[in-house]
Structure formats: structure tokens, C-alpha cells
Amino acid sequence: MQIFYNHQGVDLGAIVRCGIRIIESNSNVCGGSTITQQLIKKTALTDEISIERKLKEIILALKIEQERSKEEILEMYLTIVPEGSNIYGITRAAKFYFGKEISELSLAEISVLAAIPQNPSRLSPTKSLTPTSSRALLENRRNYVLDQMLKHIDQINESAKENETDEDILTIEMITEARDAEIAYRDPIFPINSPHFVFYVQELLQQRPYNQGQPFDLAEIETAGLRIYTTLDLDFQRVAEEEVRRAVDVYGKRYGAENASMLALNPNNGEVLAYVGSYNYFGKPSPEGCISGRNCKFEPQVNIPNTLQAYGSTLKPYIYYNAFIRGMIDADSLMSDVPIQINNYRPKNYEGKFYGQKSARWMLINSRNIPAILLTQQMGPANLLREIKNWGYTTFPDPNAYGPAIAVGGGDIKLIEHAQGYAVLASGGMFNQVEVISRIEDSSGRIIYEHKANPTRVADERAVYLVNDILNGREGGVGYSFDGRDIAGKTGTSERQTETLFIAYTPEIVALGWLGNNSNVGMRYGATGFTSVRPWVSSFVERLGDKIPPTPFSMPSGVYYSSGHLAIKGIDAPASIGVPSQYRVSEILGVID
Template identity: 35%
Template sequence: MFTTSYQKLKQFVIRGLKWLWENKIKILKILLYFLLAVLIKLKKLLKKLFTYLWKHKKPLLKAGGYTAFFSFLIVAFLFIYYLKDIPSRDTINDLFVPESTKILDRTGTSILYDIYDEYNRTVISAEQIPPFVKYATIVAEDDNFYHHWGIDIKAIARAFLINIKGGGVIQGGSTITQQYIKNLFLTPKRTLARKVKEAILAIDIEFLYTKDEILTGYLNYVPYGHNAYGVEAASRVYFNKNAKDLTLAESAILAALPKATTYYSNNPEALKARQVYILDRMLHFGYITQDEHTKSVSETPQINAAYSSLSSPHFVIMVKQYLEQKYGAAFIQQAGLKVVTTLDKTLQDAAEKAVENYAETNVKNFNANNAALVALDPRTGQILAMIGSKNYLGNSSPEGCIPGKTCAFDPQVNITTSLQQPGSAFKPFAYAAAFRKGYTPDTIVYDIKTEFNPNCPWTAHQEKDEFGLECYHPDNYDSLQFGPISLKEALAQSRNIGSVKVLYLAGVENTIKLAQDMGIESLKDRTGYGLSLVLGGADVTLLEQTSAFGTFATRGTRNTPQFILKIEDKNGNVLEEFKQESRKVLEENIADQINYILSTNQFRTRVFGEQNYLTIGGLDIAVKTGTTQEYMDAWAVGYTPSLVAGVWVGNNNNKPMNNAPGASASAPIWNMFFKEVYANKAKESTNLKEKEFYFNLPTISDEEKFVTPDIDTTGIDVLDGQPQGHSILHLVAKDEPRKSGDSKDSPLYLNWENAVRNWLGNK
């Protein structure tokens, strides 16, 4: 047993000596650094000590020799023991620093959200840190920073005496360099091992970096509370600004926090006292003038008590989900990506203002508990604004409801990307498909009660046919019948009966194909829909519907919705960049015809009146509203050549509203948004350089006018606006209306024709 222990000890000593020899240069350098620091700081004390030793050299020689020898062994052992765990210089240089990923607006200057795991940190350069922040930190943490070699013997001795007198740990003696090392590599646990490691590496790092580099590193690492690490993150959390914009008073506040983050951030009076103490010391050391001191002492900066970095929440969450799917959640939490999005803060603010302005009014007037808005640039597909609910941070209602199921207001559900029925807002796709076939805006159909199930009587009073299938004879929302009506008026006035006839003429499959091409991707199965489709009988998202209307605005060019302009890593390398995805899906003249109809107020006045929320003075603007059965959904989607926006109003649980058509519930929000945006453009275009207006909204000029369509004369009376006393199926071939023929073989011919004859006979 003794032999085995001896062999193990021998092997241990050999390995130790071998390691000492391999690392002799590093060990000697560290010892030299330490001895130099001690000698410089204690030269006066050492001089007195050596004088005393010389006078008493004989009696002390023997004892001193033993003491020195064993002291040296102890110190050497501690250095050697702990040196093995000290990171190398290469380790320090190559150290990976976790940084938060920033989601920014389209200017790249406004932070919408910080994505991080444990550490909310943004590393910034020395030039981005104001001198006041540096000076305040030095006087608060280490006023001898520029004069020591990593450890401050005087500070340690002073802290030791104060702690002895106080009977506990009252003051620390760590330098900024030591704190930096601790934050970089070591645990916060106060042990002898950690303090020795801290001292060794502090001395070493002082030879590796300049003082300013060490201070910059410290200010990028030090915790400030509320999960903010580094002065940039702290500036955002406490003052909602960049570090470079901090005032002297704010700099002193931040410098006060690292000493006791929780205590000071939750005790305003103590924090103020600490701030004044730091300002006093800055004056004492000559870092600020008396005037600056007086002014800053009188200031008490407002701290964001309930700070939330989540701006434009539904948009941000959509971007975050995309990043997580593409790059992985763990990666983006610490990669320090810079994600410049398409969101325009000016338009986002206008959208929030419009939704908020009508939120409570809609609850009171219509029992409509929620609202959403999305806006895009139709020329690029870039999403400019997104409001997924009227208040993301609000409480679900009614109280006790089940989110995602029974809540009328479900704040965190993004309505803009959720499926809803669009009501009459779907009608323009059917009319565009009909125009493609050869029908014209002047084509006449009869807006009268009509049965669309060929197995049901034309009188439109029966509920089911002989096979048990539902008869289908929809009413207009106002229950009125206008008789012969042009397609342009039927669309502008949102006549249900006329629109179902248009869908039949255009073809359900053709209409779905066109809607899909224009951006309605939710319509997967073209065979699963009937004639009720044109009245909103399919589920679509507000984002899809709004984007598809943008295809009309661009005269038939489909631009895929996008929300990323650029993604860079923390070194400035571009990972991805906006690339427009465009394709022509609709003939220009057909898009022009839809724009002409939806932007001409006189076509809709019989129903909506001269003064309505669908017009905005001075703007050539097209708009279509939509209302579903029992008022479950109210829509308004409209556009100029350079901006398209859609609004939805309703209840998350599909509970019916109280008599809330789109023109009354959604259109006011849509109208206010457009007015605000173009009013801002008119003001900003007069005093800003073009490059400073990030969303390039043209001034109100020919560029913001729709192109006048070519509406040719076909030579066929019913297509040229002349009623002929018959249904259109009696007068033209349904699928080739500009060729001679009729549609008497259509299964709906008798129902349509008999209804017209009956209406004319009763007139």
C-alpha cells in the first residue's frame, strides 16, 4: 500500500515538474507582473520594512529565511495551482460574446424588438460610448483606474479596514479590470480561488489591452439589472434610447446601478442619492464643470418603470417566427443579427392611431370587440404596417373566456394572418374574371330575386329541392331590387344578386384561379366552392386579401408580400436581402377597369350616398367593403397606386355584431389611416430630403392617379349597357359573350329568364 502511494506521488510530482517546465515562461511573466505591481504600489512600505529588517537582521535572519521560503512556496503553489485554469490570450481574443438579435424598422434605426436568451446585450465601440458614461463609471467603480496595473492594493487595504470596522462585507476592492475579468470568465461566487484567478488575469490583461479597451469591454459586459448587460442594452431598457444619446444625468444613473442593480432600480430615492454622489465625484476629479454638475443634480431622468421592448408586436412575432424557422431559436438568441424589416414606423403609428380611435366606439355601437389593419406597398409587396389586434397587451374578454376559442377579444391572435370570411370584399375577383371573358363594365344584369339552384322553382320561395339540397336565392343586404343594372354599378354598390350572376358568368373555377394568382393562397381546392363564394363564402386572411387588391393597384402585377429588407450578422456580413418577387397575373386594362369602378364615387352614391367613408378628397383611391352574413365580419380594403390597406372589424369568436356593415364599422378606420398617411406625406415632402422619407410615397400627382381604362363598344346591346327585356343568358353565349349565340342550354336559363319576365310584368 505504501509503495503504491509512493508511486502515485512520484508520478504526480513528475507530471507537475513537466507542466512547470512547459509553462515556465508564462509562470515567470505572471510572477513578474505581480511582483512589479506590488513593488510599485508598496515601495514606501517596503523601504521602511527593509530598514527595520537591516537593523534587526541577526535575530530575524534565521526566522525570516524560513518565513520567506515557506511564503514563497505557498504563493508559488497558489499561482501554479490556479494558473492551469486561466484562459490564454488567444482565448480572450477569440471569445464568443452572446449578443441579442435586433429587429429594426425599415430605416434600420428604430429597434422593434431584442431577441435574446439570458443576456440582453449589444456590443458597441468605444466611439459610441459617451465620455460622461466612462467618467461616471470610473468614479463610481474605480477612481484609480488609469493608474493601477490591474489590482489596486490601496483599494484592497481600504476595503479590508472598512469591512473589519463594519463587521461584514461593506466595500469591495475590485478594480474595473478585475470586474471585467470576473464577468468574462469567472463565477460570481466569492472564494479565495476566484480572487486569486481574478488577480492573476487582471494583471495579465493589463499588458494585453489598453486602458480604454478594458473600459470599453467592461461597459459592454457589466450587468445593469432587468436582464440588461452592457451600457447599450441598459440605455434601451431604462431610457429607451441609444447609449450615444445619454445625458450626463442619465449617465450617472446608469453608473450607479452595477453596485446593487435590484436595490437601486427599485428605490428611486436611494438611486437619486447615488446619482448625486457620482456627480459630486465627477466634479471632484475634474471630469465635469460646476455648471454641468448643478444642472445634472437638478435633473431626475424618468426611468421606464414597465419597459417593454416589444414594438409593433404582431409584426415582430411574425418576423421572429420566420427567423426561428430559418436559423434556429438558439442561434438568433445570441448571434447578434441585425434584421432590417419593411415596417414603416410613420405608417405603423398612423395605423395604431386609427384602430385605437374607433376601438371603443365599435364596441359600443356594434358590439365589435376587435379590429385589425395591414398596409403594404403594392409596387414591391413590402409590408409597411400591421395591427393584429386593437391592443396586444390587453386582457381577453369577456372575463373567464378561453383564449383561442370563446373570447370575443383575443389580443395576441394576429387577425391579419388568421382566416376570416371576406364578405363582399371578394367580389372584385369575380368581376375581373368576367371582364377577362369579354363582359364589360357596362354589361347589364338584372338585380332581382333569382333562384340559383336549377332544381328549385324560379319563384325563389322553396327551401330545398327534390333531392334535399338547399335552394339558393340570396338577398341584397338592403332587401331592395334595382332591376337592370350595369356591372360597374353592381360592383360599386355591392349588389349581391347581380354579383352572384357575375360569378356564374365568369365561372367559379376561373374566379378562384385568378384570386389565387393575385395572392389568395388560402383557396386550395377549386372544386369545393359554389356561387356563394362571391359573397365571401371562403376563408381568407386579411393580409392575403389586401395584398391581392395591391395587384389591381399595380395594373395586374403580383408582388409577393415580404417583411425583410436585410439581415446582417454582427460583423456586417449580409445573410439575406430583399429581392422583389413579381409576376404578371392580370391584363392591365382589366385591372384598370376594376380601379375605375372602385374609385368612382358616383357609381356607389345610390347606396352609400355622396358623403361616405370610401372617398378622400384629393386622392384617386379605390375601395371595396365587405360584410358577412349575420354581421360576423366587416371589411374595408382600399388602395392608391402606391399604398394598399385592409381593415377587419369583428369578434374573435365569430359572435355576430349588431348591424355592422363594413362601410360603417371598418371604413372609418381605413379612411382615417389613409388621411393620416397622406397628410404626413404632404407635410414631410416640403421639408425633408427625398432620401429621408423611407417609404417612397409619391406626392399627389399623375403618379398617384389610376390609368383610365379602354372600355370598347362591342356592338352587342346588353354588353354596351342597353337592357333588352331578357336575362343575359337569353342574349349571349355565357363563355364567349362577344360571339353570336345564347345560353338557352344553361341549367339556370329558365330561372333567370322567368324572373326577368315576371319582374317586367309586375313593373
């Protein structure tokens, strides 16, 4: 603020510093504009990044400084300053966040409004892309604002006295009290449907090159008059929201979970059809008095599909896919479900039992842990993770950092990427990036972006078909084939039942459901993907059956039946595989093989 009162509309030093930074970092983002320049940019120009626009901005800023007082410029700026949540101006912000007039605000509340404009999309305390981290970031920025008040306290008071105020308007005690104050925010009131999806869209608009090869900035999204058409299907969304409510009201109550999430996409083009980020975005955290990000079982604004979650056994289809294509097994090879030990790792099955030798088909349908772990160890966890990186997973940055436990949940994923990965299975091995935007038009109706699918092959269709055939409910798999159509499915249960999943898929849709607690408190024993999520995800698909074509999984050339066994032509897999001697465990009854 001290610089604001001393410059003539432009801070030449800041412009030079920004120019050097832009050249050194090859970035066009730098905060060199004065308040006067920002006022001009928001009221008289566009957000276009060009030398011509910047020169116009500088000329107009110099001109307005000659015609208006600093107080007038600041007052005008405060009427258009971005305050997050699509709110502009401190008067509206005071009403939106605190339900007060500006004159009624405390110093603590004023410091909030002064902090938010530095990064409105991240610092909005009640409506942001990442609510939990936003509160922490806002607190840091608010403390910075109070530090600046303390640093310039004498100048602030002297300026006030020049305006015929005898007493100090700011004291050290007031700043200390504001720093320690517990701020109560008004519940956000805004008409918005599918809020988690909307914020996910907003995030991608600022990350992907939708704007003629560049991302949009938040101001363009909120003020440029864009018409943004999303891929969401309102019928799918309505049913998904109803099923998520039922998930918590019925299965959450039964097993001890307070939150749920669901998403659905078209595997043939990656378009998101339904996206429910939590039980109720506008709900209250619970239990009452819990601390957000620490011990709340239900955090309404956490966007579950776009945050890290455990995945339980839902990577197992990928493990079997890799084993099929490597010739380690075929669908009917006998495998061992017995006690094993790999170094210090001694895995077990969910219920603690072992079933000896069964076919690969039986092992995958019944989601046995031991065979999947053995396959992962033998093919190499890093090889598995490098493979699925091509399927769109970004949460395993160093494939060499993981061991065989990756087979049963020894990592974290984003559910939106998980649905994208299962779409590779659903589409017979083709990858389509998840998409939420179908078309964007500018204020004049000119199309500046239109989605066109660009599928690429990332998986062998023969091995994919073997996985789909095993998981197909019509063939005895976990999918719920409610009318005889092909529907595959896979369950997932994390350790201690902290979260459960079920993914249903056909060549026309992928539907993923999640149940759990944001605090990672485990559910009661008996909560599995099969018991607590499969029923309502299957119901979602069944209720929309008329809108989903009953397309079967198509058997590709190169897959054949040999003596009644499904196999890949040209790949000779063994009829059975045992446990390597170094992993065998000697039990009371002797060595189990």
C-alpha cells in the first residue's frame, strides 16, 4: 500500500523485475501490475496476454492517476476486486462470507477480505477447489496482511488523523486480537447444481489448453461471457446423486460410513456422464466439532473422485491382464492360494483363509490376494506400474518405489483416473482421456473449443478380453447382469475397511462407487466392496439400462477356446503354476505348495 501512494500509476521497478523473471522462467505469469493497472485491466481492457494490451494498460493507468485521487482509485478498485466464489467487490464479499455490512466487520474479518484477492480460487474459505488446504493457505495470507498492518501501524494512524480522527484507529492489541480470533463464516448460499463437478471443471479449465492452446485464467472463466457446455448427463447425474444418498443412508448406516461418491463415464470418448463428489456438498461436517482435515468422518466439500484414495483389490484385473499377455497364465491355469512370505511381508486374505489350488478365473472372481501378490512379485511391481501409467494413472511417480503389496492397495489413486483406467478394459484396450467439456463458445457465440475423441491403443485386446470374460456377470463374474447383458465388475476393500469400492463396466459405460469416512476411520467388519458398494452401483446401471446400449464384449481374433479353456493364440501359458520355493511358508501341517 505504501508503494501505491508513491507511484504515478505504474511501478517501473516491478515491471522490470517481472520482465527478467518471465525471460528466465519462460512463464507469462508475474505480479508486476499496480492496483491502478489492475483496475484498468478489469474495467476497460481484456485479459489478453500481449505487449499491445500491456502498453494500453500502462497509458490508461498513467492517465487515470492524473484525473483521480488515490482514494478514488482505491475505492473503485475495492468495488471490483476478486474475492473468490465468483464474488467481486468487498461489499458483496462481506455479505457472502459473513452476512454483514462492511461497517460491521471485525478487523479479523477485514483481514480475510484483504487476503483473498492474492489468489481468489485457492483462498476462498467456503468455496474453493481444495477447501481443506484453502483454509490453511488463507490463514497464512491473513497473518501476512496483519503483519503488514503492524509494520505500517504508525502510517495508518497518521493518515487517519489527517482525516480529522483524533484517536488511533489501529492498535497492537487490536492486531493481536484479530490474529487470535476464531472466524465464523456464513454457509455459502449460491444456486449451483453438481457443485463438485463444477469445481472439477473449473480446475481443468485452468490446467488444460481449452483457450486456443492455453488454459483459461479464473477471471476469464468468471467474467468473459463464455458459454461452457459440459459432458454431464442430467439423467445420469440425478440417479447417481440418489444412489449416493442411499449408499450412506442404508449401507453407511449399516457398516459405519458417513460419506460416499460416484462417477460414470463413457469409455468410448472419456466423457464424464455423472460426478457426485460427496454425500452432500452443502452438508455440515460430522461429527459436530470435528477438525477439518483431521478427524471429520464426513467432509462435505472434499472432492473425493479427485483426491487420493485407497483402491483395495481393484488393481487385480490389471495384474491378470499383464500375466495373460506375458504368458504367465491363461484364464484356467491353476494357481495357489496358500500362506507365503516375501522378505518381511507376509500377506493374508481378507477373511484369513486359504483355498489351495484353483483356476485363475476363480482366483480373480473371488479376489484372492495371494495369487495376485505372487504374480506381481514375479512380473515386477515396477513393470506393472509402468504399464498402467499408459492407462492414465499419475499417482505412482516412481514405479521402482513399490513392492508386491501394490497388488492389494499398497498405494493411492484418484478415482477419476481409476474410472479412466477401467475404461481401457471396457473399450477393449483403447485409452481416452477423461473429458468434462463438450464445447466452449465465446461471448459472440464463436466456438473456441469442441471435444473430439482421440482414442489410442494402450492394451492388447486379447488379454483385455480374457479379463472382461472372467469379470462378466453373465459368465459368473462379479458384474450384475440384471437383464442378461454383458456387465463386468470388480470389488475393492482397503485394509481395515477404511473404504470400499465397486466398479461396473460395459463397452458403453464405466460406473465407479466409493464408500467410507474422510477421516480414514475403518468401517465395521463385514464391509466389503461386494456388500457395501456393489448393490447401489449395480442399481445405478440397472435404473439407466434403457439409456445404455446392451453392447456385448466382442471376442477379438486371436482368442480361442482350447479344450474348453479360453486362451490367447500364440501364447503358451502353463496349465498350473506353483509357489516359488523362496516364498513358501512351513505350516503345522507341513509345507503347503
